[in-house]
Amino acid sequence: MGDQLHGAGLKPADYASSQEVRWCPGCGDYAILKAVRKTMADVGASLENTLVISGIGCAARFPYYMATYGFHTIHGRAPTIASGAMLANPDLDVWIITGDGDALAIGGNHFIHLLRRNFNCQILLFNNEIYGLTKGQYSPTSRENTRSPSTPMGSVDTPLSASHVALGAGGRFVARAVDTQQKQLVDILTKAYQHKGTSFVEIFQNCIVYNDGVFDPFTDKKNVADHQIYVEHQKPMIFGADSDKGIIVDAGFNLKPAKLDAGAPPLIHDETNRSLAFMLAEQTPPDGPMVMGVLYQHPNDTYQTRVKQQIKTAQSNNKRSINGFLRDGTTWTVK
């Protein structure tokens, strides 16, 4: 979002409310909180014009920890309440905070509709691939065979991939980051903030209590270099500790990782190519590297802009008062 109202040189700490932060010690949510406060300070967000809205879940406690306006709503519905707030005040800086259950189980429908409407806001999905708050049941992003209290023999459903859902729904900014990779995360949050329209950021967040280490295959220090790639627009997609691997297209029209010395040059990332983003999101360790960064960004008019425009047009065409409306059509006078 926008550049309308700026906080005058606030520091990250100035975005902290007085409430004690109550996530489990070691929870990835702390790192995200830190990155969001830092991003706000970096972009100079104003306290009064910033609204943080969440559903229910561990992630959803986020608004309590911010010194801005905050609304901890009900499970899965934050996008709806945010949409209404943005209709009433199109210039609010809105951050929606959600979890994988909140956004993709109960809130799946609102999630896709927020994206297609392209309201100007950020939506940060704290994906820990588990229901934290209700004590560890599997979620729609949990991998197949996840053992949890509700799936003691392992889950049987294929998980949703948040980025694919977002792209399928027509989202125009789709990005990914890791809770503890602060620099990257702040970078991406800043880009999300700057993008006009709905910016979707999936943040892989470690739930130390119920799903500890589930992202280790690409977030563990020893795996980052070889199993993660950070993509940037117009740059070749190269990764590996020795920058010796890249993403290429194979003959069967599939993306795949390859040693660069093998001949084929790495693809150049084009963040405006939605299908490319879709293919990048398909890469998963151990076969492919997990793709981080802005997978897709292709701005379009925001919902707020279009709605405002219609009202402006209507008013400039022919502005009647309410009294005028009440009197339109056939009327007659009784004496």
Place this chain on the structure above:
Amino acid sequence: MGDQLHGAGLKPADYASSQEVRWCPGCGDYAILKAVRKTMADVGASLENTLVISGIGCAARFPYYMATYGFHTIHGRAPTIASGAMLANPDLDVWIITGDGDALAIGGNHFIHLLRRNFNCQILLFNNEIYGLTKGQYSPTSRENTRSPSTPMGSVDTPLSASHVALGAGGRFVARAVDTQQKQLVDILTKAYQHKGTSFVEIFQNCIVYNDGVFDPFTDKKNVADHQIYVEHQKPMIFGADSDKGIIVDAGFNLKPAKLDAGAPPLIHDETNRSLAFMLAEQTPPDGPMVMGVLYQHPNDTYQTRVKQQIKTAQSNNKRSINGFLRDGTTWTVK
């Protein structure tokens, strides 16, 4: 779905209930009804084992017109009820009938979760890009700027593309057809029936009353050849009245239509390539041809199979009776 219980040589008419069909004269739904009955006869579906479940909308009246079991449920929720029915009886032949509002507005969440779970059933979305039953409001698939009673100055939201949503959700059979192109439609419905897992078929259906002709750009007789392509697995993607056009990939990693004489050979359709399907679904007239047929098909275990398997495993491991369960853990006797 399956081959378990077969109707013994039933004719299409045998699948008709005694209820009078009550869509508007000229509605595309009639053609779809005809095609479904024909498909059932072709595949030899049994009456007693077939269950047609719908939500609410014009399309959703469908079950009343079938001589099978039928459940006209509530708006948007047919997938949930169907899921429960399939859990209780994994061998039922279930057809879910839905509209663009039913499936993608109120029912969007159940739609994506049905697909990701891969319950073995068919879901037919009658997409008329409008809310028929409630008299013509725009729907999530209505094009931008659709004027309707609720959007008198034109709609401002970007429509959802049903195929993209389905692919994004992890659907493993995604196909498209046109109401009046009977042969094609019956072909696709048959493939959908034969596919094990959730088969999603989007059927472009003309609402003669509220959205007449909205698909003419590719369904009108004069446009079919040049603005539609019917893709088949392993076949080159060629179209045009003179079969002189094909779909190719350009340098920027985008699909596009092209004159075949221009040199580049047409792509061969690979229905197991999900990203290709995603790109094919992006083609829209007038720029590209509208792609019909099976865009994607890539079977996986069905939900029913996996659930049954778990129960089997649990039972073979260590089958206790209820009395056994009641007595597990610490017990003591009072005399």
Place this chain on the structure above:
Amino acid sequence: MTDMAKSQPAPRSDRGPSSKATNDGSMETAIVRIAGDSGDGVQLVGGRFSINSALAGNDLVTFPDFPADIRAPTGSIYGVSAYQLHFGGRNIKTIGDHVDVLVAFNPAALKTNLPLLAKGGILILDSSGFSATNLRKAGYETSPLEDNSLDGYQLVQLDIGKMTMLAATPFNLTKKHALRCKNFFALGLLFWLFDRDPSKTAAWIKEKFAGRPEIADANVAAMNAGHSHGETIELSGDISKIHVPTYQMEPGLYRAITGADAMAYGLATAAELSNRQLVMASYPITPSTNILHKLANMKELGVMTFQAEDEIAAAGAALGASYAGALGVTASSGPGVALKMEMIGLAVATELPLIIINSQRAGPSTGLPTKTEQSDLYQSVFGRNGDAPLPVLAARSPGDSFYCAIEAARIAQKYMTPVILLTDGFINNTSEPWSIPDIDDLPRIEVPNRTDPSDYKPYERDEKTLARAWAIPGTPGLEHRIGGLERDALTGAVSYSPENHQKMSELRAQKVANIGFDIEELTVDQGDESGDLVVVGWGSTYGPISRSVTTMRAKGYAVSHVHLRHIFPFPTNQCELLSRFKRILVPEMNMGQLITLMKAMDCPAASGLTKLEGQPFMVSELEVAISDAIKEVKNG
């Protein structure tokens, strides 16, 4: 809920003859019904006849009776569309128990509507619609035109099709287009029958079809042909003109208005009166959708409408809009409101204004979407998890919807609370003449909007209203956090304290209970302040109850009428007022929901009269019930 008497109306075929249906050329009020295929344009000409009647000085109530199907096959029973108009020389309160003049364009229209026609009533049939196919589609074995089954009516059988074609000949229309003017032929005939001047309608037709003058001309010609054909009929002596006297309404500027339109106008007016933007978020559902449609056309006023992806989202968007300082409204019908309940609970918890309009329809579940009912009272008052009280209002008529919307907005904002406003399918679609207010004369609505940052506590309350302040995002210095977890009674921070939960529960209840003191006292709508019987109604039973009380009073019965606007909380004088009557009768279009609530609120004992037929009470049903009740009073 158990001891309900059920009204026992006479079987429909035995209805009438109307006491007022005379043949001497004059009727105090007349009920006309035009019925045909959906495509026959009966709604259009019905509307014109209504406007014409209003201009002619009648009071009136109209009722469009749409088929449940979008567009059924021609000639089918379920494709019949009808328009009913009750007009006359007195205050008109109902659509009428029976019909005096029925126009039927085909056998299906005859079959479905004849039961409504009073014995001896005028029956105008278009014989061109009575083809063998159409007779079969309507299920007639023999043609009613030929088997004397219509003997008890004043039958006017005309080949309207042919006469319309003739009239349209000069304008070179296709046969199909020419035939489409049939409705205006019938209108012309009705104009003749009631001695009306068709000229204004001719002007209207010309304007409406300005782009296609040949169609305009053909319609005008058809109407004139119908009008002149009346003279021919008169000469033949079959029927004669009917004189309906005018009614002296309160002076003022009038228009016809439906409940849906009045509701939309009322919401927009309320927003203006409270200096808020109106944000209306809805998901289409019959019969509430018209409110959304109307407001969508009011962008000039800055009104924002939002068609959400479902009802939950609609309620969420409306609540979000209120949170951000707008007047948030959502409208739906029973099944849709069911989906909103969790969100309404959040509005109760966060104490934000929100208006939820429920256009009731027959339930349970999908029920009969196009039929009216009053069966969502339980849902409104009790339908949330937890102790989550909120005010509930009900509109009684189209015009009243306007004022109820304003009252709902006043309460919602003054008390920072969600309000459920009940209307129904009947009120939404029916129309009546309405004295147009000047909104500059209406009292402004005060909102507890706060901008002062000093010592701000999100849940600090106004001493009198117990409302917390409305601190709107964007306001510097008022940044705060709210949510659905129980909140500290002052700071709004999450609180698990047992004492705080008890206190907040009591405060929420008290705040809503207090509203009972801030609404107009309940008064007797008609009749004495005490007596043998009071009929207590709410919502759209207003018309039939009011009319039946008038007629029964005229017959000397000591009956009064009290009509509730406030369903929860009740006005504080309600129990006392009702206790002045020996007996209380509560007619409802449900299984007795208001009665249940009255008992729960310790109102004096009452008996119920229930009806679940998807249509309003008939005046005659109520008359019988009133006379029975008074008989019981007399007998001890």
Place this chain on the structure above:
Amino acid sequence: MTDMAKSQPAPRSDRGPSSKATNDGSMETAIVRIAGDSGDGVQLVGGRFSINSALAGNDLVTFPDFPADIRAPTGSIYGVSAYQLHFGGRNIKTIGDHVDVLVAFNPAALKTNLPLLAKGGILILDSSGFSATNLRKAGYETSPLEDNSLDGYQLVQLDIGKMTMLAATPFNLTKKHALRCKNFFALGLLFWLFDRDPSKTAAWIKEKFAGRPEIADANVAAMNAGHSHGETIELSGDISKIHVPTYQMEPGLYRAITGADAMAYGLATAAELSNRQLVMASYPITPSTNILHKLANMKELGVMTFQAEDEIAAAGAALGASYAGALGVTASSGPGVALKMEMIGLAVATELPLIIINSQRAGPSTGLPTKTEQSDLYQSVFGRNGDAPLPVLAARSPGDSFYCAIEAARIAQKYMTPVILLTDGFINNTSEPWSIPDIDDLPRIEVPNRTDPSDYKPYERDEKTLARAWAIPGTPGLEHRIGGLERDALTGAVSYSPENHQKMSELRAQKVANIGFDIEELTVDQGDESGDLVVVGWGSTYGPISRSVTTMRAKGYAVSHVHLRHIFPFPTNQCELLSRFKRILVPEMNMGQLITLMKAMDCPAASGLTKLEGQPFMVSELEVAISDAIKEVKNG
């Protein structure tokens, strides 16, 4: 809803001393509470102490009191987890108003739990937890170990940390692991205090930690150390052993059971008794989720569980399962049930069996998810659009949940109707000894399953139950269509007929009303069949009411206890039974919802006693209310 008296319990700090808290070495019942950080393992040893007490022949009730947060920082106030056990030599019905013995592992645990400890009670503190940091985190300015603020208690202050480490030394654990055995040291001490044999627990520990013998050994050693340390204390004369007599329960085979487990077993049993597959579809929500967890572990029985994408889907899947011939069940809590209401309406309309379990928690909205309440009665009885009656039941205790599940399944299937079964957070988590039934002794459940295709009409009804037949997809010849639109009373085809809608509405109401005749008559649970006062309760208030009535009767008051299992419809003798008492008192953990329903159902006038503190009534609160009510009876 308005005239509720509110109970006025004494402020918590003034509670006690317990009349029965003696120092002579014997107590009829004792209440022990162990409190510490979430990670301290208090739930584990609490459970072991309970089992041990049961085996020792006590009756008991246990209550795990979890923090609202998942895992709060160590030492924090909101991270305190506690386990309470009330056991003794009589029938135990409540968790106890106060605590006789409190074990606190750190300052936060002391701070939050001390108010529960009776004056003169035994307070065991682990001084190793009382670091300066922890004192600060708990908000103590000075250490309570040093400022004499604990003078009124029998203080036992021990360095449990150090003693545990010593005991664990032989097993070469890390310091962290060794310290984790603290809880077993405390358990050993408690075993000594109540003169218990720790050997069975030692065996259990060895089995539980079979994979890590060094941990097992350390825990056993810690427990034994705690036990022997008791002797040291005894010698010092600070406190002495307490003897709690045994209670002669009905003979039988027993186990400890929580409400959630009993509910799950009851559902599985009901499915077996009706020869149906159980399909349980749910979306996790506190405090209902445990039912899902338990059933998910019962696949051996063919039980299917389905974690849906939301509550609507869960209800839909359960209904779909029922439609396809299984016993469909869904469970949630208030906010989740709100979302299911539209689907429940469809179940009412289509007349399919369905069980909806609501584990109530404090509302409105998200409310206090981990706290108990009874405030979803309105929602259950009235919370649907349209006239959509359905039976509502409420379980009163953990063990009762088992039988209520079976009763709900019986009614749902026999009458082809959705049934709402209420339980709550307290019942779900609390546990008690339970006499295990042999399911072969339980009556089988008849289901109206139909396979005969001849003359099948989908809405034809059984004359007696008014239930339609259950015709299951897959059955040849019974193919039919149903839905939410109003259905013809015989064929089930869509019907817009006014008369049919009236008839169906009445049939639906009648069918549910009839259930009132098919349930056990209401009986007096305790006390005489008439008298000065009857206390009427429902759900989890059973224990406190029952105990208070016992004690008050012992004091000579003419008070009886009646407890409802059937909330809707009421048993047919309810009004008559209650009318035999001079006064009726209805304690509820809500703002008076049952009272409202009783008024609506014409029960004799009653007064309410409401509590919304997220926790059960105390016996003393009820005793005061009973004595006040009887005083009023006596005074006129």
